[in-house]
Amino acid sequence: MSSKDAVDVQSFIDHQAFSGFQWLIFVLCFLIVLLDGFDTAAIGYIAPSLIQEWGVTKPDLAPVLSAALFGLAGGALLSGPLADRLGRRLVLNVAVLVFAVASLVSAFAADLQSLTVLRFLTGLGLGAAMPNAVTLISEYSPTKRRALITTAMFSGFPLGAALGGFLAAWMIPQFGWRSVLVLGGIAPIVLVAVMLIWLPESVRYMVAKGMSAERIRAVLGRISAAAAGARSFCLTETVAVANGKSGLGVVLSRSRVVGSVMLWLAYFMGLVIFYALINWMPILFKEAGLDPKTATLISALFPLGGCAAVFVGWLMDRFNGNRIVAIAYALTAVSVYSIGQVVGNVGALVVVVFLAGTMMNAAQVSMPALAATFYPTQGRATGVAWMLGIGRFGGIAGSFLVAELARRKLGFSEVFMVVAIPGLLATTALILKQFFHPETAPEQGEAPAEGAPYLKEQVQGAH
Numbered sequence: 001m002s003s004k005d006a007v008d009v010q011s012f013i014d015h016q017a018f019s020g021f022q023w024l025i026f027v028l029c030f031l032i033v034l035l036d037g038f039d040t041a042a043i044g045y046i047a048p049s050l051i052q053e054w055g056v057t058k059p060d061l062a063p064v065l066s067a068a069l070f071g072l073a074g075g076a077l078l079s080g081p082l083a084d085r086l087g088r089r090l091v092l093n094v095a096v097l098v099f100a101v102a103s104l105v106s107a108f109a110a111d112l113q114s115l116t117v118l119r120f121l122t123g124l125g126l127g128a129a130m131p132n133a134v135t136l137i138s139e140y141s142p143t144k145r146r147a148l149i150t151t152a153m154f155s156g157f158p159l160g161a162a163l164g165g166f167l168a169a170w171m172i173p174q175f176g177w178r179s180v181l182v183l184g185g186i187a188p189i190v191l192v193a194v195m196l197i198w199l200p201e202s203v204r205y206m207v208a209k210g211m212s213a214e215r216i217r218a219v220l221g222r223i224s225a226a227a228a229g230a231r232s233f234c235l236t237e238t239v240a241v242a243n244g245k246s247g248l249g250v251v252l253s254r255s256r257v258v259g260s261v262m263l264w265l266a267y268f269m270g271l272v273i274f275y276a277l278i279n280w281m282p283i284l285f286k287e288a289g290l291d292p293k294t295a296t297l298i299s300a301l302f303p304l305g306g307c308a309a310v311f312v313g314w315l316m317d318r319f320n321g322n323r324i325v326a327i328a329y330a331l332t333a334v335s336v337y338s339i340g341q342v343v344g345n346v347g348a349l350v351v352v353v354f355l356a357g358t359m360m361n362a363a364q365v366s367m368p369a370l371a372a373t374f375y376p377t378q379g380r381a382t383g384v385a386w387m388l389g390i391g392r393f394g395g396i397a398g399s400f401l402v403a404e405l406a407r408r409k410l411g412f413s414e415v416f417m418v419v420a421i422p423g424l425l426a427t428t429a430l431i432l433k434q435f436f437h438p439e440t441a442p443e444q445g446e447a448p449a450e451g452a453p454y455l456k457e458q459v460q461g462a463h
Helices: 009-014 020-054 058-086 088-105 112-139 143-154 156-175 178-198 204-206 213-223 225-229 257-287 292-316 320-340 344-376 375-405 412-438
Strands: 235-239 457-460
Touching: 009 088, 009 204, 009 213, 009 235, 020 088, 020 112, 020 143, 020 156, 020 178, 020 292, 058 088, 058 112, 058 213, 058 257, 058 375, 088 112, 088 156, 088 178, 088 375, 112 204, 112 344, 112 375, 143 156, 143 292, 143 344, 156 178, 178 257, 178 412, 204 213, 204 235, 204 375, 213 225, 213 235, 213 320, 213 344, 257 292, 257 320, 257 375, 292 320, 292 344, 320 344, 320 412, 344 375, 344 457
Parallel strands: none
Antiparallel strands: 235 457
């Protein structure tokens, strides 16, 4: 490459092998969302113990089950614009530290009210961490493998939730429910120490903000020594840029507002299902006649199905992402409904819960990748964060939904029939997104030949 020419950072990433440095970023982001999933789901696994120890009823648990979700929504909505203004790395480090400390302190809560407040604070950190981890890894990914890499990283969230279930089933009888929250606090504190040393800023963000060429060259040099001769850098976008806009201005621009709302709606409905089931399945299964340990272990199979998201990400890099995820949501509706039909057969229940989790998490884990490819760099963190943040209100609705269905004394099968409906609504939202914002082959991320004029708009960077 000529030292006199500005190096396009995304083209540079696209034409290098996926380096050890990028794998390090992937692992750190994966661990962030893994611990995010662990801490988010922990309250559902300790809920039966809270009922027993504190003598509360199921409806009494609704505020503490949803408190973290209010925090998650607030953290995501605030962190996106902050990350587009201050950088992904700073927001990530602060967010992980906040949810680590809050989770650790939660272990010493004396009553339901104090635990509710602490879960809200935990949620603020959790909500800020996840969208910025998605944004950071997507901005270090080759274009043609972005959906695969992003969904593989984000699959850490359901895996963390599943890990929480398996650990809770072992830890609670041995050490009590507070031990789950202690682990959920200590592990991310260790991770923050590692992140401060090794987690870089997004190179696309640095170029967009006009940071020094020396700093950008040092980061790209860790991907490939081919960056050593570069004297200046530029940034190109595979999606049209709203001139003079950033953050919410991009997300709510006339050219993107319908797609943004459909992303919000789909993610919202997905989280209605996820949190309705992750928070209430252990209790529902226990009431249906399963012993507490079996109920917890079977419930943990639901988030474990998130591994399938990697395959969905692979499909999204090759076919129409909107349609692929819409199909996954439709299959989610069918499989969640089926859970309510097989409760009398433990073997069948194990299979159906795992299949429902596979469909549900494949769809939900793929949504951040869908959002990341929909927005340009100037608004990507905000776009992903607002989808995750507004979607969190779906988690709140899901937590209260089952509490309300229990109050109305709906039967086991009827509860799962109602919870399946949001899957159909999410399917409809993505069909509408495709209608108003047709996704075409170039937007699926095929890497261009060296020097090919494949980008719609260019942002000049550092010199």
